């Protein structure tokens with residue numbers, strides 16, 4: 001795979017990173033720390049907003065649930081996609097209206113459904129009979145949307161088969177929801193996280209639109225299409241800029257989902273990833289033998305302390321050191337824990353300076369999404385990823 005650097009993203013990124021960079025440069029850190037720039041989140045919200053037209057933005061809270069981010073997004077008029085009681089409670093505590101929070105997880109505890117209903121949440125996701133029964137029992141009469149399975153995804157981090165149901169099941173669930181006294185309003189899907197180009201949405205949208213039209217032909221008065229997330233972040237490979245990307249996606253949606261009175265989009269990664277940088281430190285540089293082609297570089301952060309998305313080397317972060325002007329060579333990059341799965345990049349080694357040594361600082365760019373939330377509590381005694389919001 002070739003790596004393209006996206007020059008179009010640079011002016012935006014440089015302006016924002018300088019705020020992060022000056023903060024980071026002026027401080028020392030004694031543990032791995034994610035520094036988030038709130039203004040960068042605002043910029044990204046506005047950029048997505050500008051492209052998403054009439055769609056409601058429901059920020060996917062799991063990408064980064066820092067209080068300050070939720071509060072800022074409430075101020076900007078964002079709505080929220082929450083997956084659990086704790087995420088809903090967070091959004092409400094930071095000032096979101098219950099009508100602006102959807103309970104989007106298709107796997108919910110019955111008592112959490114009842115709690116959410118009591119708090120005023122009125123929009124729930126489901127992809128199975130049993131889930132609809134739980135919702136009808138604990139939140140009578142609420143609106144539900146049915147999540148459709150996405151079979152094929154071109155995303156770097158596909159969500160595919162775990163969620164959603166097929167066409168026939170979906171149509172049956174619409175009927176079943178009605179029979180339970182619920183209000184089935186539409187469908188949702190997720191194209192797969194980190195779908196780098198808007199054009200990659202087309203096959204998924206085509207497949208979803210067929211089911212949408214079938215359901216309408218069967219007499220279901222659908223009003224909502226929830227297009228989920230998938231909006232990308234820059235990790236070194238070229239992506240469309242956020243406004244253009246969102247606008248292209250919405251154009252494709254408008255062309256395919258006739259009669260959709262309401263469109264929801266749920267960006268997570270695309271909202272927050274580029275607003276964050278992780279400050280980490282080299283723990284050790286070594287070679288296993290004199291003939292070893294690659295150095296091993298061990299960082300103080302790994303698979304269990306925030307970099308879970310390196311699983312399968314799916315998401316490739318960009319690393320930056322103070323020695324990047326020196327000669328560079330390939331390295332196998334690993335985390336600090338005593339687990340052999342804690343290797344970040346081995347199949348495709350990472351270029352790092354030959355002069356790199358323990359104690360050196362390594363910045364990991366665009367890591368504001370799916371890092372703090374994936375950090376284990378204290379595996380091997382390594383502290384969870386610290387988060388600082390500026």
Ligand SMILES: *Cc1c(COP(=O)(O)O)cnc(C)c1O
Nearest residue numbers: 060193229230231266267268269
């Ligand atoms: C995780 C998730 C999202 C956010 O996905 P991104 O690819 O990060 O934008 C949106 N909707 C649902 C239902 C999700 O589970």
